[in-house]
Amino acid sequence: MNPESQAESSGCDACEQCDQRRSFLTKLTLGLSGLIGAIMVLPGVAFILGPVVKKKKEVWRPIGSLDDFKIDDDFSLVTYEDPSPVPWSGVTAKSGAWVRRISDTEFKAFSITCRHLGCPVRWLSGPELFMCPCHGGVYYKDGTVAAGPPPEPLHTMQIRVVKGEVEIKTIPVPLTTTPLKESDV
């Protein structure tokens, strides 16, 4: 006997109590299904969004001794490790920056990330320009845009010298919408 005919034979269709019971069971089923869904989904969503809400870390990383950098007009490429690499990152934990020593204590450093869409810019010492291979962005040696589509200058990075060791302050990838912080400029 199917439930409908059962209901018919017992006359439950017209019974107010049964209506209430059915309405309660409908709500119960929908409510519990929602709860099951929430239990399954919410921890996962929080897990996935972890990297988004995690507090950004900025740490100083060594990039060589003071003697490795000559005082001249040329930038050299330095590589350093990300602020918080996961143990299996391998080579992907590396980041790069263009660094130039201006005087005994003064340095100029730029992130290699093009401010247009993020390709790696190259320093060309002859023309004294940074050029981007992707869409033709060009920057002067002070990081300002010389030509092409980049809307903002290269991101300046901070350098300090501690006991003869040169260190760079790591940053998240400079995104074009990320406002430059006073401290980084």
Place this chain on the structure above:
Amino acid sequence: MKRIKKIWHWIDDRSGYSDYVVPLMKHIVPRDARWWYVFGSATLTAFFVQVLTGICLAMVYVPGGDEAYMSLKYITETAFMGHIIRGMHYYGASAMVMLTVMHMMQVYLHATYKYPREMNWMSGVVLMMVVLGMAFSGQLLRWDDNGVWSVMVASEMAARVPFIGSWLSHFIFGGETVGGSTLTRFYVFHVFIMPAIIFAGIGLHMVLLLRHGVSEMPNVDQPVDPATYREDYEARLKKTGVPFWPDAMWRDVVFSTVVVVGILLCAIFFGAPSLSTPPNPSNIHSNPMPDWYFWWYFTILSTLPSNLETWIILGSPVLGFLILLLVPFFSNKGHRAPSKRPWSVGIIVFGVTSFVLLTIYGYYKPWSPDFGVTPLPESVIGVSEGPVFEGGNLVYKKGCLYCHHIDGHGGHRGPVLSNIGQKLTRQDLTIRIMNGGYNMPSFAGSMSSEDLSHIVDFLLTRKEEDSTEPAQ
């Protein structure tokens, strides 16, 4: 024999094969469709190639920072049949993208999206978007330097989204930079999420195909009238239709065979795409380039006026998707025949021509400086000493050749300088070099007056052979 029959009967009865599967296979389809309708089934076949080769690749591929690159190298260079499987997956992806688009163009040209098949079209549009997502994420899983920088470009694009841009970027990175968590995200999208959507989408597409029937070839005498279409269609089908299996299906199978054999032959003769250098985000010698089916978009991004850029980067995919999705709502009745819808033929011709031209342009990418240039040979400079000779060498040293072309040497970003001595005076050239100009940097801060004068001396000698005009 009797026993086998009995067993088959049991299987048939319990599984419902004769009751459900056979009628599906033998459903009646119009007899006039012929070769026009083979693209959809071939797309499905290409998808199966992707699923099967993808499963094989996933048995060895390790989605980790360093290991992904190493495991792909192993698959390509060492594993038995590895380069064929990887090659099939690569060419299968190209086939799937191409066939999806061809299928869509055919459906658009024949206005099959009209009543009652609006939802068939819409599910197809969603499927196409996911197929493009698969193509893009698959390119990243190659996880060489190109893969790393493609993620970078993707997340920089995401960063342009108002308010939540940087969150989105960090979500894509799985952190604040490219790193160990980045690849696994794309792996999950590519291997679990998007294939699941495609399976579900294909299921829906098939159910709708059976529900509304295979459309007939467009006929100028049979415009679609929603009030009578279903009845007319059923009546016509009853009169002239043929069972899908085997009367119509053989063409699908023949074309799918051509596709699969083509994929295999490409994999054997051209092999898997080569991997560039390891995924080191500090490697500045990378020259990121998407796979060929995205070159048109690469061109658009490179040639956009910068004030429109953010709008187009963010708006065009959304707008493109919405326009495609809503095509049936612009017109879902009336003529289906291309001869009565000339603008649809125009749109297809325009679309295909733009795609081809933008793709060719994207391949040559003339907007990029050419980092591989070499110094000008003496034969081009024309003298072997003196200021002109110095100037000829300086156009290389000072980077002019990265963007300018001189007698077969140099890049293509800026104007050709082979005849510049005829067009500009000494003063013009000096001002242009010192101040820069549209898309040309100023060299005032990086060039001595002696170098400048040598370069100008050299440029003034750049004239056509038979030119008699004296340089000023």
